[in-house]
Amino acid sequence: MSTKTDAGLHLTETLEDYLEIILMLSLQMPTVRVRDIARLKGVRMPTVTWALRRLAEKQLVLYAAREYVELTARGGEIARSVAGRHRFLSAFLVKILGVAPKVAEKDACGLEHHLSPQTLDRLAALVEYVETCPEVQKDFLTRFRYCFTQPKPSSAACRRSDCRTDRARRGEDPDLISLGTLPAGAQGTVARVHVSVKRRPMLIRSGLLPGTVVEKVSPPSLRRPALIRVDGQDLKLTAAEARSILVARIPDGEEKTGVGE
Amino acid sequence: MSTKTDAGLHLTETLEDYLEIILMLSLQMPTVRVRDIARLKGVRMPTVTWALRRLAEKQLVLYAAREYVELTARGGEIARSVAGRHRFLSAFLVKILGVAPKVAEKDACGLEHHLSPQTLDRLAALVEYVETCPEVQKDFLTRFRYCFTQPKPSSAACRRSDCRTDRARRGEDPDLISLGTLPAGAQGTVARVHVSVKRRPMLIRSGLLPGTVVEKVSPPSLRRPALIRVDGQDLKLTAAEARSILVARIPDGEEKTGVGE
DNA sequence: GAACACTGTTAGAGCAATCTAACAGAGGTT
DNA sequence: AACCTCTGTTAGATTGCTCTAACAGTGTTC
Incomplete structure (x- = not known):
């Protein structure tokens, strides 16, 4: 499915971000409005208008001026994949590495666009491994935290x-x-x-x-x-x-x- | 050291890349030339000229038209920090996760600019942990590879x-x-x-x-x-x-x- | 010393993404 | 009906990074 239309589709990080934001909003509220996208992305409304026109050109959103925004099938697919990476990365940073949630959230935003499918797969495998394999799981993370959270190294x-x-x-x-x-x-x-x-x-x-x-x-x-x-x-x-x-x-x-x- | 001049220094990813490339070249050859930077970065020479002028403005390189390029102390510091992150990430992807070297190299380029110091620290801690703590080390990676490299899951x-x-x-x-x-x-x-x-x-x-x-x-x-x-x-x-x-x-x-x- | 090859710069254009300022509907108040 | 507020668009400018085309030095070779 969706093999033909992918051809010349080089999506920039920014546009991927917009897709992700539209997905998140569409799950939270009945209709997605320019105002909300702008607020969440931290930009002004004309910038959103610009982005929506680009996305509509690429058939990733349904958008007509002054109407509500909706993701197309293809747009939703991309959005879900980006959002999934984001959620996963953020969880990895917080739950495995122990990064502060606010920092993790911000880092995930930056990292999510730069993970190849292979790296994502291997990273997911690592998380699955430390969380489901008993021989490591029983205190892998506990020990990790213990070794690297002590204020003084030579206790x-x-x-x-x-x-x-x-x-x-x-x-x-x-x-x-x-x-x-x-x-x-x-x-x-x-x-x-x-x-x-x-x-x-x-x-x-x-x-x-x-x-x-x-x-x-x-x-x-x-x-x-x-x-x-x-x-x-x-x-x-x-x-x-x-x-x-x-x-x-x-x-x-x-x-x-x-x-x- | 170097506290005052940092003030309004918002370095873009691109410029960080140029610094990193200049550092790498300066360790490989006696003098760094525009030609080589362009080749390594995959851009044309005028683009490099443009970047060098930006970097010179910010006091990160010593550069006068038609002369050889050199990193300043501050520029070297930044370049080394970016290069260090790059090398570390690439090694993490290959040695811990088992990503193919070529893919890892490319991913590292994208990821290196988006790691906060905290995340980098925690990731480094994880690597130190699995590589130096005996209770995990003895077969942590072996088992990981075994569990996630089998072609068939239910062997x-x-x-x-x-x-x-x-x-x-x-x-x-x-x-x-x-x-x-x-x-x-x-x-x-x-x-x-x-x-x-x-x-x-x-x-x-x-x-x-x-x-x-x-x-x-x-x-x-x-x-x-x-x-x-x-x-x-x-x-x-x-x-x-x-x-x-x-x-x-x-x-x-x-x-x-x-x-x- | 004239021609050629290579390196590098200047000039000017283009695209992506952002901004401000000004305008345009749509709904609710009075 | 006139006005106000909120949302959204259009128009035009700006910044970062890239390109091509054309020009300018610096040697090497014959």
């Missing part, structure tokens, strides 16, 4: 725990070492940023994401911070921070630039 | 397995029932779309994502498909499909529309 519980992060911090993991003990000149890929919940976002934003290739430039000395090279630029870390960041060491002679070809 | 292994999905299909889970046995008129939220890998994306795209509220309209009969209402529209499912979709039943009297307020 007593961690100190004697069997968690790989904690073993690594005690020097017991052969593959993972802290940035503090990585020798100058050596490289590693970030595995765990084990600092306080407050500091995390700052470091994350400077590029210390899992998988990032970093190079130890110089160790922290008496009152000088450690220098770490990330993406060709030096970053300063306190001794405590360096100790709390775990990396998988890359053997010398396999240096990477951190940028794909 | 022999599944039939006697302890997986919640399989127990539910055998009617042994009190909270999860299949769409096949959900009575007409009742509602549920999708928990698991347990069909072949090939069919999944199709159903996912029609809105059968985990968490979606569905209503059973009519059961499948002799040669008529089951009717399921999703987002206010009816969807047809074969009897086999209906049996393979598991939902958490919503008690009557708590009906939901599937759309947020």
Whole structure:
């Protein structure tokens, strides 16, 4: 069904948004009015008029000036698919990742237009997996929250725990070492940023994401911070921070630039 | 550092892309040329000239007509942050979700501009968690791949397995029932779309994502498909499909529309 | 040193999406 | 009936990003 008319249909993000909004309104009220669309989208009415004419041209809505708006079959299909992605993403962010609902809502708006069907499928699979498979489900999320919501990383519980992060911090993991003990000149890929919940976002934003290739430039000395090279630029870390960041060491002679070809 | 100049700096996605590209090129070659930027971005040279002037105005690149391009400190900071998000996202999609590298690369381009710092932090935390915590790590990803890469959902292994999905299909889970046995008129939220890998994306795209509220309209009969209402529209499912979709039943009297307020 | 090839800029156009200002119906008040 | 308010449209301007066409340097080659 609906194979022929799809041909030259390149829908912009904006127009997809309008479709989604029209669907949501049509489920909430008997008739969809320009006023409401404008309010929900945060634009002025003439902008909505403009959008409706574009959508009508593409046969996605039934629209005649001063009449009520209705989605066509094809328009409804697209709208439902966008709305579904939105709802799913928002739920994923809140329920799995633990993002604040308001932030999640906003992010979902931005992300929903950029997920390929394959990625969406795999992400849905992940959610199904953690929610229905017993061997992970029993405390997957609980543990996740526990590990990443503690204000202080090195609580007593961690100190004697069997968690790989904690073993690594005690020097017991052969593959993972802290940035503090990585020798100058050596490289590693970030595995765990084990600092306080407050500091995390700052470091994350400077590029210390899992998988990032970093190079130890110089160790922290008496009152000088450690220098770490990330993406060709030096970053300063306190001794405590360096100790709390775990990396998988890359053997010398396999240096990477951190940028794909 | 860099607090004052940020004030009125609203960088568009496009300009962020240019910064990222300039960074990547500057790590690969001694001097960055307009030609290369244009090729990598897939646009014509005059477009690059235009972008460079915008970026120079905002003090993010050093650029004089016909000279080589260089990132300023601030420009480099932004570029590294975007590139970091990109690399991380792409790795997440490929290594955790198992998305095809080419698709992941493309999706990462679209997603990288829409992640709030909080979401990025939480997503990074998830990756750190599944990669460094032993109780999940030992076969979290292996099992995930196993459950969601089997061409046929009801393999022999599944039939006697302890997986919640399989127990539910055998009617042994009190909270999860299949769409096949959900009575007409009742509602549920999708928990698991347990069909072949090939069919999944199709159903996912029609809105059968985990968490979606569905209503059973009519059961499948002799040669008529089951009717399921999703987002206010009816969807047809074969009897086999209906049996393979598991939902958490919503008690009557708590009906939901599937759309947020 | 004249011709050619390559890189990059200027000029001018076009599309998507937004805005403001002004106008046009439709309904209810007085 | 005249007026007011609310909703929606038309007209015209603006911004961001892209294009093509034409022009301008900078070498290389014969």
